[in-house]
Amino acid sequence: MNKLRDKISVDEQGYYGEFGGAYIPEMLYGNVEEIRKVYVSFWQDKAFKQEFDDLLKDFVGRPSPLYHAKRLSEKFKTNIYLKREDLNHTGSHKINNTIGQILLAKKLNKKRIIAETGAGQHGVATATVCALMGLECIVYMGSVDIERQAPNVSRMKMLGAEVRPALSGSKTLKDATNEAIRDWINNPLDTHYIIGSVVGPHPYPDMVAKFQSVISEEMKWQLKEKTGNENPDAIIACIGGGSNAAGAFYHYLNEKDVRLIAVEAAGHGIDSGESAATSVLGTKGVIHGSRTLLMQTEEGQIIEPYSISAGLDYPGIGPLHAHLIETKRAETYAATDKEALQAALEITRLEGIIPALETAHAFAVLHKISFNKADVVVLNVSGRGDKDLANYIKFIETNE
Numbered sequence: 001m002n003k004l005r006d007k008i009s010v011d012e013q014g015y016y017g018e019f020g021g022a023y024i025p026e027m028l029y030g031n032v033e034e035i036r037k038v039y040v041s042f043w044q045d046k047a048f049k050q051e052f053d054d055l056l057k058d059f060v061g062r063p064s065p066l067y068h069a070k071r072l073s074e075k076f077k078t079n080i081y082l083k084r085e086d087l088n089h090t091g092s093h094k095i096n097n098t099i100g101q102i103l104l105a106k107k108l109n110k111k112r113i114i115a116e117t118g119a120g121q122h123g124v125a126t127a128t129v130c131a132l133m134g135l136e137c138i139v140y141m142g143s144v145d146i147e148r149q150a151p152n153v154s155r156m157k158m159l160g161a162e163v164r165p166a167l168s169g170s171k172t173l174k175d176a177t178n179e180a181i182r183d184w185i186n187n188p189l190d191t192h193y194i195i196g197s198v199v200g201p202h203p204y205p206d207m208v209a210k211f212q213s214v215i216s217e218e219m220k221w222q223l224k225e226k227t228g229n230e231n232p233d234a235i236i237a238c239i240g241g242g243s244n245a246a247g248a249f250y251h252y253l254n255e256k257d258v259r260l261i262a263v264e265a266a267g268h269g270i271d272s273g274e275s276a277a278t279s280v281l282g283t284k285g286v287i288h289g290s291r292t293l294l295m296q297t298e299e300g301q302i303i304e305p306y307s308i309s310a311g312l313d314y315p316g317i318g319p320l321h322a323h324l325i326e327t328k329r330a331e332t333y334a335a336t337d338k339e340a341l342q343a344a345l346e347i348t349r350l351e352g353i354i355p356a357l358e359t360a361h362a363f364a365v366l367h368k369i370s371f372n373k374a375d376v377v378v379l380n381v382s383g384r385g386d387k388d389l390a391n392y393i394k395f396i397e398t399n400e
């Protein structure tokens with residue numbers, strides 16, 4: 001019994017330890033229950049698994065390479081491997097999840113798809129699979145994010161999606177999520193909500209983690225091939241809601257000798273009042289359908305998050321990560337806007353890879369942790385930086 005309990009996985013009610021569950025309005029009960037019933041059997045369904053695997057291979061371009069970054073390794077005196085989710089079709093890990101969920105939506109006979117997006121990567125990935133399957137697509141996006149991630153807004157429009165601005169609160173990811181939930185409550189019958197991270201009511205966190213787990217599934221055989229050992233010493237990933245980290249950690253959750261390192265956005269500094277460092281500043285509460293850690297006042301009002309990176313600008317984290325942090329299975333670090341920008345420039349000029357601003361936060365912790373010379377460290381490159389060029393150029397022009 002205790003052994004079972006020690007194993008990190010979700011229980012029947014959708015809890016990881018004390019985090020998770022499904023805190024939803026009555027109106028959505030039917031939808032969430034319908035998804036819960038289908039998502040488990042999905043993995044035993046051969047036809048689904050075949051279609052999912054085929055699309056990941058031929059449409060997304062998987063497996064994504066595991067690249068030994070030699071100049072970066074030399075600089076930090078250790079062995080750094082980059083898991084290249086940035087090379088996926090549409091430019092980030094988000095497509096792994098949207099492929100899975102669009103197949104689920106088809107199985108549930110849904111004709112209308114809604115999604116929320118921060119950096120726009122999830123919006124683009126959702127608009128892409130909707131085009132692929134010929135389904136209507138509406139993406140909610142904070143009006144601040146619409147401005148700072150303009151290239152992705154254009155891509156969504158090109159793909160035939162409607163982008164609807166969220167104008168409340170900090171006009172970012174949390175507010176877009178509120179709008180999407182409101183839409184779903186009003187259109188429960190024909191609509192599937194494709195949540196973009198390991199957040200939301202059960203079964204979303206577990207379902208999204210499973211769709212993303214292909215990342216660590218590949219890492220195992222790729223590492224075995226390249227280093228002779230399928231376990232690295234550490235895995236580093238940035239965390240907004242936590243889906244790329246969940247995918248990169250998934251098959252290592254119960255391998256205690258593998259350090260799991262999650263990196264949050266510290267914005268202008270953890271104590272500046274303008275940050276998104278949920279694991280440090282967060283307390284237990286309910287946000288967007290699950291009990292987790294979130295940034296809130298003593299009265300339970302959500303504190304508006306801030307990060308230069310639209311994908312990390314969220315006041316909560318997924319319940320799996322809250323559990324990993326609470327039980328000390330995962331370590332957390334935070335990087336400021338400036339540290340992320342510097343790290344992006346550094347990795348670009350060392351390896352010729354322009355990372356997404358989100359991913360740049362993960363690179364920034366290489367300056368905060370010293371690894372041993374013999375260590376094998378995998379850094380999950382969650383996405384590419386095309387969408388962030390305006391920010392990078394501004395940084396270069398003021399610093400060089």
Ligand SMILES: *Cc1c(COP(=O)(O)O)cnc(C)c1O
Pocket residue numbers: 092093094119121122196197198238239240241242243244245311312356358359382383384
């Ligand atoms: C969305 C996004 C993130 C943050 O989301 P997670 O669910 O925490 O992975 C990180 N990197 C990129 C490139 C993204 O698009």
